[in-house]
Amino acid sequence: MQSFKNSRFYGFFILAAMVVVFYAIFKFLTPTNFGSPENLFSYFQSSIIYSVGGCGLYFIVVMGLFDFAVGSNIVLSSIVGVILSKHFGYLGFIVGCLGCGTLIGILIGFLYNKLNVPSMIVTVGLMLIFESLAVFAAGGVKQTLDPALRFFSGAPGNIILAFCAFALMWFILNYTKIGTYCNAIGSNEFTAKNMGIDVKKYKLIGFALLHFFVGIMAILTVSYGTTMTALTGMSTMSRNFQPLMGTFFGVAFRKYGTPISAIVIGEFIIAIIFNGFVALGAPTTVQNIVTGAALLVIVTLTARGKRGSVVK
Amino acid sequence: MSEILLQAENIDKRFGITHAVDNVSLNINRGEIRALIGENGSGKSTFCQMLCGIYTIGGGKFILDGQEMHVKNQVEANKMGVSIIVQEMGTLSGLTVAENIFLGHEDPFMNHGIKNTRAMIREGQKLLDEYGFNNIKAGAMIDNYNFEDRKLVEIVKATYMKPKILIVDETTTALSQNGRLELYKIMDAVRADNRSVIFISHDLGEILEHCDTISILRDGEYIDTVNSKDVNEDDLKRLMVGREIGSAYYRTDYGKPISDEVVLTVKNVTVPGQIEDVNFELHRGEILGFGGLSECGMHEIGKAVFGASWDRQGDVVLADGTEITNIPQAIRHSIAYASKDRDNESVILNESIRNNIILPSIEDLANKHVLSAGKLNHFAKEFADKMQTKMQGINQFVSDLSGGNKQKVVLARWLGKGSDILVLDSPTRGIDVKVKQAIYALMSELTAQGKSIIMISEEIPELLGMSDRIMIMKDGKINGTFMRSESLSEEDLIAKMV
Numbered sequence: 022m023q024s025f026k027n028s029r030f031y032g033f034f035i036l037a038a039m040v041v042v043f044y045a046i047f048k049f050l051t052p053t054n055f056g057s058p059e060n061l062f063s064y065f066q067s068s069i070i071y072s073v074g075g076c077g078l079y080f081i082v083v084m085g086l087f088d089f090a091v092g093s094n095i096v097l098s099s100i101v102g103v104i105l106s107k108h109f110g111y112l113g114f115i116v117g118c119l120g121c122g123t124l125i126g127i128l129i130g131f132l133y134n135k136l137n138v139p140s141m142i143v144t145v146g147l148m149l150i151f152e153s154l155a156v157f158a159a160g161g162v163k164q165t166l167d168p169a170l171r172f173f174s175g176a177p178g179n180i181i182l183a184f185c186a187f188a189l190m191w192f193i194l195n196y197t198k199i200g201t202y203c204n205a206i207g208s209n210e211f212t213a214k215n216m217g218i219d220v221k222k223y224k225l226i227g228f229a230l231l232h233f234f235v236g237i238m239a240i241l242t243v244s245y246g247t248t249m250t251a252l253t254g255m256s257t258m259s260r261n262f263q264p265l266m267g268t269f270f271g272v273a274f275r276k277y278g279t280p281i282s283a284i285v286i287g288e289f290i291i292a293i294i295f296n297g298f299v300a301l302g303a304p305t306t307v308q309n310i311v312t313g314a315a316l317l318v319i320v321t322l323t324a325r326g327k328r329g330s331v332v333k
Numbered sequence: 334m335s336e337i338l339l340q341a342e343n344i345d346k347r348f349g350i351t352h353a354v355d356n357v358s359l360n361i362n363r364g365e366i367r368a369l370i371g372e373n374g375s376g377k378s379t380f381c382q383m384l385c386g387i388y389t390i391g392g393g394k395f396i397l398d399g400q401e402m403h404v405k406n407q408v409e410a411n412k413m414g415v416s417i418i419v420q421e422m423g424t425l426s427g428l429t430v431a432e433n434i435f436l437g438h439e440d441p442f443m444n445h446g447i448k449n450t451r452a453m454i455r456e457g458q459k460l461l462d463e464y465g466f467n468n469i470k471a472g473a474m475i476d477n478y479n480f481e482d483r484k485l486v487e488i489v490k491a492t493y494m495k496p497k498i499l500i501v502d503e504t505t506t507a508l509s510q511n512g513r514l515e516l517y518k519i520m521d522a523v524r525a526d527n528r529s530v531i532f533i534s535h536d537l538g539e540i541l542e543h544c545d546t547i548s549i550l551r552d553g554e555y556i557d558t559v560n561s562k563d564v565n566e567d568d569l570k571r572l573m574v575g576r577e578i579g580s581a582y583y584r585t586d587y588g589k590p591i592s593d594e595v596v597l598t599v600k601n602v603t604v605p606g607q608i609e610d611v612n613f614e615l616h617r618g619e620i621l622g623f624g625g626l627s628e629c630g631m632h633e634i635g636k637a638v639f640g641a642s643w644d645r646q647g648d649v650v651l652a653d654g655t656e657i658t659n660i661p662q663a664i665r666h667s668i669a670y671a672s673k674d675r676d677n678e679s680v681i682l683n684e685s686i687r688n689n690i691i692l693p694s695i696e697d698l699a700n701k702h703v704l705s706a707g708k709l710n711h712f713a714k715e716f717a718d719k720m721q722t723k724m725q726g727i728n729q730f731v732s733d734l735s736g737g738n739k740q741k742v743v744l745a746r747w748l749g750k751g752s753d754i755l756v757l758d759s760p761t762r763g764i765d766v767k768v769k770q771a772i773y774a775l776m777s778e779l780t781a782q783g784k785s786i787i788m789i790s791e792e793i794p795e796l797l798g799m800s801d802r803i804m805i806m807k808d809g810k811i812n813g814t815f816m817r818s819e820s821l822s823e824e825d826l827i828a829k830m831v
Contacts, residue, residue: 196450197447198443201432214406217407276474
């Protein structure tokens with residue numbers, strides 16, 4: 022008999038409880054400038070951008086892979102999208118971001134399969150290349166999205182697009198072979214192969230899907246910020262981590278069957294913590310320390326293996 | 334005359350210099366349960382894994398129902414009518430029960446690339462209910478179930494498509510008595526349906542009871558096929574090993590007094606959800622057996638003594654008053670432990686035999702923290718040879734070894750360490766008679782030297798045959814204690830288990 026502790030309701034319960042706890046802490050500490058309904062909606066809007074990336078990362082993280090090129094692809098796809106939008110309007114913007122994002126995902130997956138080296142190494146190398154490509158594409162100029170093309174910069178556009186991405190993720194995980202096979206490969210690649218699963222194909226699909234979601238994230242990012250500047254010297258690396266935090270929540274709550282909700286709510290929790298510290302006037306270093314510590318505590322309490330089990 | 338269902342013609346397979354299967358030819362008829370027996374490393378599993386696409390065929394061919402097989406993986410083998418239930422865990426974490434059952438066979442639930450998840454779960458549940466496994470929910474994550482339930486899911490997965498050949502590879506050791514009965518029923522149903530079973534087991538009694546015919550492999554070569562009703566266990570042992578093996582490989586001494594000297598005391602030990610208020614003493618030179626039904630808590634006893642249980646309450650105390658609370662301390666104080674889960678908890682598969690053997694003894698072998706390769710090699714070789722490990726050399730990876738030889742590496746490790754208290758959980762699990770005999774002889778030799786052994790076993794004859802005292806566990810508690818005696822019967826022990 023499946024116990025309540027293993028059910029999806031328990032997963033939701035824990036996530037909801039964490040939202041309430043963190044909200045209550047900051048509301049108590051700084052009641053006037055934190056946590057109004059308007060504030061919460063704002064936190065949510067900023068968090069869903071990372072949630073989209075977190076959903077994409079989920080496909081490869083469950084397979085035991087990693088990707089350091091997410092940040093560089095956000096920058097490159099945003100720049101390509103903005104450049105194309107100048108000629109083709111929304112069509113150019115959307116196709117540019119999604120097309121560039123997905124092509125990069127296919128390229129990463131292809132090279133990963135062909136080179137047969139760890140995904141971390143492949144993606145670090147490619148990150149440097151993509152950063153430089155973004156500089157060439159932008160011509161050293163900051164790219165600004167035309168004000169007429171900013172439907173996704175705020176509600177309802179950004180929410181509609183993000184929820185379309187979440188729905189797509191839900192559909193892929195639950196109603197296609199991809200979700201099942203990604204989990205199977207992550208569980209035991211050798212057995213998955215013996216079950217007739219084309220492991221290389223599904224790893225390539227995983228990277229392509231990740232970067233399709235990165236393309237969506239690029240649309241949301243550049244719409245929200247309105248401009249994008251190409252950066253080099255691994256400066257895009259920092260963009261990898263916030264979506265990854267959401268993925269950690271997703272992987273942690275996979276056992277409850279609620280990975281997407283966990284990614285979305287997890288990113289929201291992180292946004293509450295970040296903004297709570299901003300409201301408190303804490304310096305960025307303190308914000309980062311406490312946010313990092315909070316992530317460790319949350320994931321430890323919710324996702325740690327049975328005591329004595331091996332964790333890698 | 335019986336109709337041939339499967340022909341294996343000159344099947345051959347090499348792994349490097351190891352000739353795992355050497356030109357084996359045999360036929361399997363429709364409607365029979367064929368046992369495949371042999372020592373560890375005799376090629377049984379390799380033969381079957383080639384048949385079901387896990388390994389590529391090195392040479393020769395399989396002809397199933399008149400059609401030559403060219404399968405590259407298990408799914409292709411399934412489609413041709415061959416499926417397998419493997420010895421170790423064959424289900425995948427992170428998937429639901431239904432996804433595991435239909436993994437690689439999702440097409441009936443796919444419509445233009447869209448999976449009908451509800452229909453898959455419904456069909457999975459229907460199958461589970463039909464098999465009588467209705468405590469397992471098709472929509473639940475497989476990770477919510479224990480090893481045995483996951484094995485039952487694997488049985489459903491391997492048999493629901495009504496394969497022409499069902500391979501059962503050393504599965505029964507993972508199942509409780511009820512699980513075994515379910516499996517035997519399924520095997521009988523396959524036979525009644527004029528399909529066939531290839532059954533691999535080291536339990537010769539089980540083989541004689543449930544199989545029609547028995548094929549024997551030795552060192553990769555085909556030896557013979559016999560009718561079960563024409564042979565007994567001793568005949569099979571002789572055919573497997575190539576020489577006489579007496580049936581008396583258990584101890585034959587009775588009435589030997591147990592030393593009064595207590596070497597280890599277990600006081601009020603509780604591991605929440607596993608064992609409750611367990612008390613016993615282990616004496617010098619004694620073999621103390623623990624038995625019971627699956628999940629009775631006996632396996633946790635071994636971990637608790639070795640300091641490997643989390644949340645353990647109560648005391649494990651040595652004769653000198655040292656309390657054992659963790660693994661490094663247990664090893665320092667001469668306690669050894671061989672887990673039931675050999676591949677995951679006892680050996681490091683992707684490491685050499687040498688490194689597996691020297692692991693707990695490295696500090697003893699170091700000279701002022703500096704290790705000498707020559708000394709380590711000599712040490713590893715000495716104890717690997719002492720255990721008569723069948724290997725190409727001490728640098729061979731443990732993953733290449735058969736189950737019996739892996740266990741020899743585990744025992745060589747602790748022999749090398751010179752441990753005085755050995756906790757052996759299922760020491761002969763999945764091991765052939767020849768290695769079993771060697772392990773039993775070693776246990777007797779060790780106790781004669783004054784070493785003490787806690788032997789946890791799911792095999793009642795092993796408990797009766799080797800233990801000085803037997804403690805039977807039920808629901809996490811000791812439910813009965815028996816002294817070694819000729820008159821002690823399996824029924825006596827079972828009465829305390831259920």
